[in-house]
Amino acid sequence: MRLVAGICRRIRRWPRIAACGGAALLLFTTACAETVRPKVDVPTPVVGKAPLRVAVAFDDSLANHRCVVSKGYIAADWTIEIGPPSMAAFTKALAAVFERATVLPAAQAGEAAIDQPVIRISLDAFSGCDASWPIIGSSVEVAYFAKVMRGSVIVLDDWTGRGRASQADLEAYSLPGGPLTTSIEGHYLARLTEIAIRKAVADFVAKFEDDPRVVAWKNAAMAEARDG
Amino acid sequence: MGESSHAAGLRQCLLRAVGGLAAVLTLGGCPAPTETVTSGTAEFALAAGERIVVYPSFVCLSDALASLSGTPFRVMPTAEFQDSLYPWFEPGNEPASAEALDRLLGKPHVRARIDELHVRYLIGITRRDTSDGFPGFFCGAGYGGAGCLGVGWENKQTALNAVIWDLRESRQTGALSAQTSGTSLAIGVAVPIIFVADTETEACEKMATLIADNLRFSGRQ
Numbered sequence: 427m428r429l430v431a432g433i434c435r436r437i438r439r440w441p442r443i444a445a446c447g448g449a450a451l452l453l454f455t456t457a458c459a460e461t462v463r464p465k466v467d468v469p470t471p472v473v474g475k476a477p478l479r480v481a482v483a484f485d486d487s488l489a490n491h492r493c494v495v496s497k498g499y500i501a502a503d504w505t506i507e508i509g510p511p512s513m514a515a516f517t518k519a520l521a522a523v524f525e526r527a528t529v530l531p532a533a534q535a536g537e538a539a540i541d542q543p544v545i546r547i548s549l550d551a552f553s554g555c556d557a558s559w560p561i562i563g564s565s566v567e568v569a570y571f572a573k574v575m576r577g578s579v580i581v582l583d584d585w586t587g588r589g590r591a592s593q594a595d596l597e598a599y600s601l602p603g604g605p606l607t608t609s610i611e612g613h614y615l616a617r618l619t620e621i622a623i624r625k626a627v628a629d630f631v632a633k634f635e636d637d638p639r640v641v642a643w644k645n646a647a648m649a650e651a652r653d654g
Numbered sequence: 655m656g657e658s659s660h661a662a663g664l665r666q667c668l669l670r671a672v673g674g675l676a677a678v679l680t681l682g683g684c685p686a687p688t689e690t691v692t693s694g695t696a697e698f699a700l701a702a703g704e705r706i707v708v709y710p711s712f713v714c715l716s717d718a719l720a721s722l723s724g725t726p727f728r729v730m731p732t733a734e735f736q737d738s739l740y741p742w743f744e745p746g747n748e749p750a751s752a753e754a755l756d757r758l759l760g761k762p763h764v765r766a767r768i769d770e771l772h773v774r775y776l777i778g779i780t781r782r783d784t785s786d787g788f789p790g791f792f793c794g795a796g797y798g799g800a801g802c803l804g805v806g807w808e809n810k811q812t813a814l815n816a817v818i819w820d821l822r823e824s825r826q827t828g829a830l831s832a833q834t835s836g837t838s839l840a841i842g843v844a845v846p847i848i849f850v851a852d853t854e855t856e857a858c859e860k861m862a863t864l865i866a867d868n869l870r871f872s873g874r875q
Contacts (some may be wrong), residue, residue, distance in 0.1 A: 469740035472767050559694065590746070598711040599733065628741030 428473060460612045462504050464619040466511040471522045471631045476644050477651065478490050478543065479526040480574075484513050484574050485548035488570070489532065495615060506554050508568065508619060515627045516570075523631060527626035543581055545605050547572045550586060561611040565592040566618040568626045574643075587630025591621035599624075659763040686849035690860045696818040696828025698869040704774040705730045708866075710745055711735035712779050714854055715814070718862035725866045730773055738771055739764065752826060759824045768821050775827075777865065783854075785810045791840045802842030811835040812853040814861050828868065832861040 485542070489509045496503040513529075520527040550569040557564035567590040574582040600622050634640055700706070704727075708716050711732035719729045736743045742758055749755040758764055791806030813833045820827045836851025 472738075472763055474761070474763050488790065544766040595745065597713065625744050625746060627748050628744035629738050631741045632747055 432504050432520060432534045446555055452522060459503050459505070460609060462616045462619070464504045464506075464508065464616045466620050466623045466624065466627075468513045468515045468624055468627050471519050471628075473523055473631060473635050475522065476524050477563050477645075478642075478644065479528075480520075480524050481528050481530050481542055481544045482516065482520055483530045483544055483546045484509075484516070484532075486532075488512055488547060488549040491549055491552065493552065495555045495557050495561065495611075496621055500607075502611075504609075504615055506552075506615060506619060508549070508623065509582060509626040511620065512549070512568075512570070512623055512627075515623055518544070519627050519631050543574050543576045545572055545574050554615060554622075557615065558596070562614050563593055564618075565648050566592060566615070566622045567591075568619070568622040570626055570630060572630070584638070585630070585637070586633065587626040587628075587633065589622040589625025589627070589629060591625065593618075595621050607611075683848040683850040686836055686838055686851040688834050688851050688853055689837075690832055690834040690856055692830070692832045692860055692864050693815075694828065694830035694864070696816075696830055696865075696868045698775060698818065698827070698865070698870060700727055700871055702871075704728075704772050705777040706777060707773050708732055708772055708777045708779055708781065709735065709743065709748070711736075712781070712858075714858040715777075715779060715861060718855075718858040719739045719865065722862055722866050725869070727866075727869060727871075730771065735771070735773065739767060755819060756824050759821065774820065774822055776821055778817040778819060780815045782813045783811070786814075787838075791842055791846075793842065793846060801839075801844045802846040803840045803844075804840075804842050806840045808838045808851075809835070810838060810851050810853045811855040814857045816861060816865070830861065830864050830868070832857045832864060834860065 472556045492505055492507050494503050494505050508527060517527070518531055527545075550571040551567065552569075553565075553567040557566070567588070569586060569588040572585045572587075573580055574585070590644050599617075706719075707720070707730040707754075709732055710740060716732065719725075727753045741747055741823075742749075742764060749758050759768070764772055785808050787806065787808035789806050791802065791804040793802040794800065812835075813834065814831065816830045817826060818828045818830070820824070836852040836853050836856070836859040839849040841847045
């Protein structure tokens with residue numbers, strides 16, 4: 427900044443204002459490190475509520491996931507945190523899917539001996555940080571993986587949800603508000619990540635309802651409740 | 655001195671007029687003629703209060719339908735439809751065939767929500783844009799002036815295909831298409847003059863008219 431100020435003092439009047447303004451704008455938009463925190467508000471899913479009470483555990487790989495997108499040619503980078511918006515989206519969606527879905531605190535999330543089925547959700551893939559120059563135009567893909575455990579028995583394995591968002595999706599999704607970012611690239615990454623999360627959770631919920639193993643699980647739970 | 659001042663004023667006025675004209679022609683452009691061919695038939699019968707939805711989101715067609723004068727049907731915004739039926743109409747997650755749509759509409763909670771929304775018809779849209787042309791047009795700017803030289807053109811075509819799904823009866827009730835072609839032209843003789851063939855808007859307007867022409871109103875609630 428001192429260097430820029432020094433150069434600015436040497437240039438006179440209008441050229442100085444233009445040059446300094448341009449330099450400031452360039453510094454502001456390209457030489458900043460920024461944390462991108464997408465905000466996702468998924469709609470309440472239209473699904474048949476399963477008469478089941480489950481616990482939900484988010485894997486540490488998802489809850490604390492952080493990765494960095496770097497421009498490479500200049501000192502600018504964006505740290506994307508997809509854990510909190512992903513967990514918020516799943517918490518809301520699973521509340522509509524099950525009679526009761528209780529999110530386990532992080533300290534208990536690793537414990538196997540819980541007396542109800544536990545859905546363990548982890549991050550399978552996230553391509554948001556693979557975005558390269560020019561960042562505008564890149565696409566973002568997110569994939570979640572889940573398995574349902576009852577004690578040490580796997581009730582349902584290999585349950586995934588994938589979502590991909592590209593620049594073309596920005597027109598289709600008129601998301602309210604918007605993330606607080608200071609750069610166009612940060613805003614773009616946040617919006618695409620939000621759309622990809624929304625699509626992935628949708629894929630997850632839709633697959634769940636149509637999975638024959640889930641139907642069998644639901645029927646067994648209902649029979650168990652009936653019998654005593 | 656007076657005459658010289660008058661001439662300078664006239665020159666300045668003329669320059670402003672040319673500049674203004676250039677700005678208008680460059681920024682706005684003049685519409686170039688387009689030609690549209692429409693085909694297909696569909697059976698629509700909307701009762702009072704029932705709505706249609708365009709899917710996937712296509713603002714151009716939704717706007718064209720909403721701006722049709724004297725047509726008493728209502729168009730549900732696509733984003734609202736997607737939100738209300740989440741996760742079933744998320745792009746990439748939507749039913750891909752008549753059988754899949756039938757299965758989806760067979761779910762009691764989905765059926766109930768669609769009835770609640772009063773959405774009767776889903777207009778499934780696909781679009782294809784093609785273009786080719788000759789880019790012989792250059793513009794440049796430097797100290798003391800700017801200008802353009804050359805001739806360039808682009809042959810454009812927008813094809814819209816609509817498949818009409820009756821969500822209440824769970825069946826396809828028709829297919830419509832509108833294909834618009836036109837040529838955009840840019841001529842540069844110091845001042846750029848641009849003629850834009852807006853094939854997308856034209857195709858949307860023709861498709862909206864085609865949809866309205868095929869609609870009947872039963873007046874039944």
